[in-house]
Amino acid sequence: MGEFEVHRVRFFGLVPAGVRCLACPPRGSRLALARTDGAVEVWNCAANYFQEKVIPGHEARSVEALCWAVGERLFGAGLSGEITEYDLGRLRASCSLDGGGGPIWSMAANSSGTQLAIGCEDGSVKLFQVVPGGIQFERNLDRRKGRILCLSWHPSDTHIAAGSIDAFRVLDVSSGQTVQRIMVNYQVQKVKRECVVWSIAFLSCGTVVTSDSFGRVQFWDWERGTLLESHTVSTSAVLSLAVSEKEDSIVVGTSTGATYQFQLLPVKMGSLEKRWVRTKPFQHHTHDVRAVAHSSTALISGGLDAQLVIRPLMEKIQKKSYDAALRKFTFPHRRLVSCARKARLLLFQFSQHLELWRLGSTDETGKDGEVLPLCRMPEHLLQLKSKGPEHIYCSCVSPCGGWVAYSTASRFHLYRVQYEGDSISIKKVPKVPKLLSPAYQLQFSSDSSSLFVASARGSVHVLQLLEPGGCRHLHTLRPPSGCPEAVYLLAPSADGHWLAAVGGDWVIHIYNLKCFKHHCMVPTYDCAVSAVAIHPVTNNLVIAYSDQQLFEFSIPKKQYTAWSRTVQNCGLHKLWLERDSPITHIAFNPKNPSHILLHDTYMFCVLDKSLPLPDDSAPLMNQSTLKQLPESMRQRQLHAFKICKKFQPLLFADLLDENCLVMVERPIMDIKTQLPLPVQQKKFGT
């Protein structure tokens, strides 16, 4: 089938930021997530947990609390003291209002989502009204000494429980007075430490649940001021708490990375009296779990090890299927690496800088599995730091390697790179066209003569690149019926004739670049698109969806190809559909037109359209068995999917030329050693 020389790249030093907050809307399937670097993401739980939207962070922005309000509006608040609304259509912070109480530690929305309560550094709880266009300060509630670290509304919106240091208070919303103050620090330790109430929840039966820095989860009767139950789950702090909608299940996250589930169970079979019991322990994370959420079917936890873990609850799953599998997400669902094939360059996108590397080379050949010695080492050519506090949205390098572009929230930057022998010089292109919104995706044309900029409202700007170093705006392509969302994926064709653009509403539009007109729209499919690419020879658009479906659409004929219909009729293999991560890049081999190269985080696949499709009974990963069979026997067992799992976790894989591949890996252990310190674990025998 093919032998490839693989450039195995491990020098992309990506360290994803830890997960700081999670917000699960009461009804709805979109999970909001905030990271320690200020980035806010929206994950679509219905579309196979696809990372739908990413709003990159900001140096001055720290998000300590995130919540959904009425009308699917997302609000965040942090230590800068401001409440920020995030515009999910334009992927940026739309407006912010100063809370007026110093750094904001916590924020919670009432049951209808019309009011927001914030807990501030100065000990005050403030109420804000959610109005169209932003939020408005309503009033201050009673202020006492001690920073408010956590807040929870009673489901009836009459009272608010606010956790502080050594105590928590219950405030009456209508009068604003503190109606109860309960001390949690009744000393049981020899050392006099202060007890920090990290999270709090108010149940409708009048029970307040708190978790504190001594590793205890406690249940209080707020009216009488008494402790109902106390459970010590850990020796280190319990940092986060979330209650299910039915209030019969609680999930807590600790500093050691363990999460526990508490359930309200009857004391005896059939008895009416119920008690909270710690039922399931989980150890999915290695670092602190600072955010947990409880959806109707799953326990969701996010840790400082940058992992998002979704643990479906078995009792909620009707039948045993892939829905019940544990899902762990560490890497983003977008490409952070771009490759200049002819020049053999790789551009790595970090949050605040870019790195340009040239791949090494080797003169030798070898057999399958051999490691070849390099005659020239990979070179770090350039490091481009983004000016200002904003993080980078997207970046791209042209196929010839002569142009590098990147965009932040406010500005778009384009650079001309020149190579003279071994030295490299870079010059910024002045007077780039001012774009109203940030560029959400950048893509150069295959002949490096134009740059496509994905913008808001479904529009794509076409910029013409001029020698020796300039650019001008040629045209703006817009979808015929308008689109409220931003474009997040672009795919130009190799002959420069077509451009495919995917917007946040999951509709794929195809534009004709010769006359700058909209050509057609791919029939809608109710799932997010994770990767698109246009075949260089046949001009077929290959689409990978986040539920692992594959489609092939012929652009000249404006319909799905015959192969695509066959795939849909037979169905894809069960193991293919049960993969954990979406396909993030599709490439083609010009010498073999029937080959499609795909990869996700844990596998690399060469799809041969000329071979038969496997059915569920055939093994999907059969490469190793095929290698052992003699040539004559192989024909019977060959099928279209040739999967290689040797390189993991993969951030990027591409074909450089006929028999040369590049694989960018990021070993998880390399990330974990650069994270903040984990809690010491005493193990027996060490």
Added chain:
Amino acid sequence: MASRRKVAAAGKRGPPSALLSPASSEDEAPEELSFGAAKEAAQTERKLVGEAARRHRELLKEKRRRRQELFAEQKVRPPPLESRRPRRGQPPPRSLPSPRRSGSCSPRPCCRSWPPRRPGEGAGPGERCLPPGVRPLGTLARGGFGLGASKGNYTAVRLKDQSVIGLHQQLAKDFLNIQLYGPAANRAQANDFFSLENKKNPVKKAAVQFVDKSWGKYKKSK
């Protein structure tokens, strides 16, 4: 005879002589002592006591002198953000107070370097280096009245020069750091934590950081 003297010299601590030597009665005459021997004994005793007392006095003197010097040094040490003109009659400024060699009590100038940091002290929350020539408001209060200045837990700066928001944010972040990563947090180094996992796995692997990366740094500095 010598043994009996020893017993007698043991005095109150030892058992009464009557018990030890029941043979000796009070009718016996006291022992014969030559005058010279007794004089010598008394002299040596006086010498010993005198020397002990002198040593004790010297010790007290030394202690008193040290405390005096310490107070004098604290008095003389100028506030950190004064102008750089050396005081009259003082030797030219030195970067750090040198360790004390002689026993003199004269005040020495110290800490004229810029930025003015005392050794071992980091910036407290809200402390900022002001540009040279700008006097902080609190200069007069320090050092001028001869009050023993504290070890430097505070610095007076102008609030106009720094944002209050940044100060609050820094305090909040410090609180968070201390709670999560402070002394009570029981954190392990990444190397130890992951090496443990590697060793306990069914397939045992090497420790995470097998090579000490600081070796390279030393070589480069050379």
